[in-house]
Amino acid sequence: MKLEPLMNMLQRMLEASTVTLEVFFLTLIFSLPLGLLVAKGRMSHLKIVNIPIKFYLLIMRGTPLILQLIFFYFAPYSLFGITFDRFWAAILAFSLNYAAYFSEIFRGGIQSIPVGQHEAAAILGFSKAQTFFKIIMPQVIKSIIPPMGNEFMTLVKDTALAQTIGVMELFRIANTSSSQYFSTVPIFVAGVFYLIMNAVVSYGFSFASKKLEYYR
Amino acid sequence: MSQTVLKMQSICKSFEDIEVLKGISFEVQKGEIVSIIGPSGSGKSTLLRCATMLEKADSGNISYDDINMIISDVDAPAIYADKKACKQINRKFGLVFQNFNLFPHFSVIQNIVEAPQRVAGISKSEATKIARELLSKVGLADREDAYPCQLSGGQQQRVAIARALAMNPDILFFDEPTSALDPELTGEILKVIKSLADEKMTMVIVTHEMNFARDISDRVIFMDEGVVVANGTPSEVLEASGNPRINQFLNKISKE
Numbered sequence: 001m002k003l004e005p006l007m008n009m010l011q012r013m014l015e016a017s018t019v020t021l022e023v024f025f026l027t028l029i030f031s032l033p034l035g036l037l038v039a040k041g042r043m044s045h046l047k048i049v050n051i052p053i054k055f056y057l058l059i060m061r062g063t064p065l066i067l068q069l070i071f072f073y074f075a076p077y078s079l080f081g082i083t084f085d086r087f088w089a090a091i092l093a094f095s096l097n098y099a100a101y102f103s104e105i106f107r108g109g110i111q112s113i114p115v116g117q118h119e120a121a122a123i124l125g126f127s128k129a130q131t132f133f134k135i136i137m138p139q140v141i142k143s144i145i146p147p148m149g150n151e152f153m154t155l156v157k158d159t160a161l162a163q164t165i166g167v168m169e170l171f172r173i174a175n176t177s178s179s180q181y182f183s184t185v186p187i188f189v190a191g192v193f194y195l196i197m198n199a200v201v202s203y204g205f206s207f208a209s210k211k212l213e214y215y216r
Numbered sequence: 217m218s219q220t221v222l223k224m225q226s227i228c229k230s231f232e233d234i235e236v237l238k239g240i241s242f243e244v245q246k247g248e249i250v251s252i253i254g255p256s257g258s259g260k261s262t263l264l265r266c267a268t269m270l271e272k273a274d275s276g277n278i279s280y281d282d283i284n285m286i287i288s289d290v291d292a293p294a295i296y297a298d299k300k301a302c303k304q305i306n307r308k309f310g311l312v313f314q315n316f317n318l319f320p321h322f323s324v325i326q327n328i329v330e331a332p333q334r335v336a337g338i339s340k341s342e343a344t345k346i347a348r349e350l351l352s353k354v355g356l357a358d359r360e361d362a363y364p365c366q367l368s369g370g371q372q373q374r375v376a377i378a379r380a381l382a383m384n385p386d387i388l389f390f391d392e393p394t395s396a397l398d399p400e401l402t403g404e405i406l407k408v409i410k411s412l413a414d415e416k417m418t419m420v421i422v423t424h425e426m427n428f429a430r431d432i433s434d435r436v437i438f439m440d441e442g443v444v445v446a447n448g449t450p451s452e453v454l455e456a457s458g459n460p461r462i463n464q465f466l467n468k469i470s471k472e
Contacts, residue, residue: 119270120317124331124383125306134330138321215320216365 009177009186016173017193023090023159023169024197028152030095035102042107060100066161069093073165090162098155105147109140142212149205153198160194170194218245220281221308221387221418222267227276229262236262238442239276244387247416251429251450254439255465260422261314263439264389267420268311269302280308280386307336310380314392316372318364318379324351325360328379336383343382350378354408370401377408388412390421406432426469430454438462 041053060068073089076082084092113136121131163172174190222244229237236259244250252260265271267278269285275294278285285305286294296302318327328347332338338346351357354374364372373393380388390409394402406428412419413432423429429436429450436453438446440461446453454466 114317116313116315116317117319120313120319122270123268123306123309123311124379125303125335126331130334134334135319142321215363 005181006185009181010189012173012177013170013186013189013193016168016170017197019087019168020156020159020170020193021197023087023094023162023167024156026091027094027098027155027159030091031098031102034095034099036106038099038103039106039110042103043110057100057104060097061104065093065097065158066164068097069161069164072096086165086167087162089165090167094155094158094162098151101151102148105144105151106140108147109144110136112143113139142215145205145209145212149202152201152205156197156201157194218247220244221246221248222420223277223279224263224267225277227263227266227278228274229259229266229271230274236442237266237273240439240442240444242437242444242447244418244420246386246418248434249413249417249419249421249432250435250437251433252420252422252437252439253424253426253429253465254445255468258439259442260439261391264311264391264420264422268309268389269306270311272296280305307383308386309389310383310385310387311389311391312373312376312380312393315396316364316369316376318372318376320364322363323360324356324362324364324367324375327364327375328382331379332382346382347378350381351375353381353411354378355404368401369397370404373397373405374408377405377412381412387418387420390419390423392422392424394423394425424469426454426466438465440465 038053038056041049042057044050069090072093073084073086076084076089117135117139118131121135126135159169160171162169163175166172170190170193174186177186178184220243224243225241227237227240228235240259240263242250252263254260262271266273273286273294275288275292277287283301283305284297285302286296288294297305319330322330325344325347328350329340329343332343332346333340348357348360351360354377356371356374356378359367359371359375364375367375373396377393393409394405397405402425406425409419409421409428410432421429421433431450433450435448436446436450437444438453438457438459438461445461446457446459448457453462457463
């Protein structure tokens, strides 16, 4: 490839990366709190709460994410004749899908905390909310860092699926550039972009993990 | 005049089909030190857990001072006091666990100041001052910034005692406080409990340390299979009871 089209392509890919990052961060902002709520519901002893949640988890983890993207973009139109913005349809699909995985990680983390921690907090008079946020959650966060790192890195790569419903993210631009220039170079450049983003994510998790090494 | 701090009457508790407590009654007076002894599985720990609301008793009456925690009519299930009363009662007792249950992500001093600050609403500086006094009392004044994982079991248990004392309880329960410790570390815990006894702290101690129970207690309760077999002064229960179950237990313990 010549220099000028190459620079042109790089610029477009950098711009598209911001869309990728938007999908990444918005998904996290919605799916992490939702995942925590779902985990709490999944652990509820009330059947009316935990059975629908089990069903939700099965659907979200049991069907392809690409299918869920298509569903959330096209279903509102087919069913009610309304269209969602494709970007927000993607955010909805990613958030609901990742919340399912996050909830199971949270649940595992919460259940790994010894019951003695809850008991000690109860004896000292901490409220349920204080116990959860001051005593339990900090320990949960430490214990779930490795699986969370996996999910975050998978999410960076999964954002590429948003192109299925026409979101102009990084991989979509790489694809169109690729056919425009009859070259696979843009695809590999996109690969380097994802790699750099994930290097940052990976570094962030190593850092957090080190920060929390002060106790066992 | 003596004042009754804790009153338990006809407490029953079953897990599934197993009846663990079969109508336990006893009282603890202010300043009194009561040891509860007996074979494993006799219901000692369950009794403490019912007294501290970690388990719900099936029936019986429990009251602290004049506040009822649970009341039940004859053969009727226990009725617990409302949330507000339970909270009030919760402030009256402390519990030291067999395996310490310190908060691992908090430093020693944080472990102690957290509850006074957040539950009792004491200012941070005041809570820190109290915590430092308690730490020097249990001989750990120089370890306030350490984390639980950096301490020995005996040191962790001493922090746990300081943490319980920081809430200024009327009565302090110990659930086999030395059972998770190496034998050479039990002495340091017993010493701390002894010093509390000298200050007339009201205490109920579930223990397997017979000599300690004999030395420190005003009263010894011997439990077996969910009932109180004997309740009296250490010498009445441990030496002169003549009860075959107690003698059998003491023989077994002394052989170990």
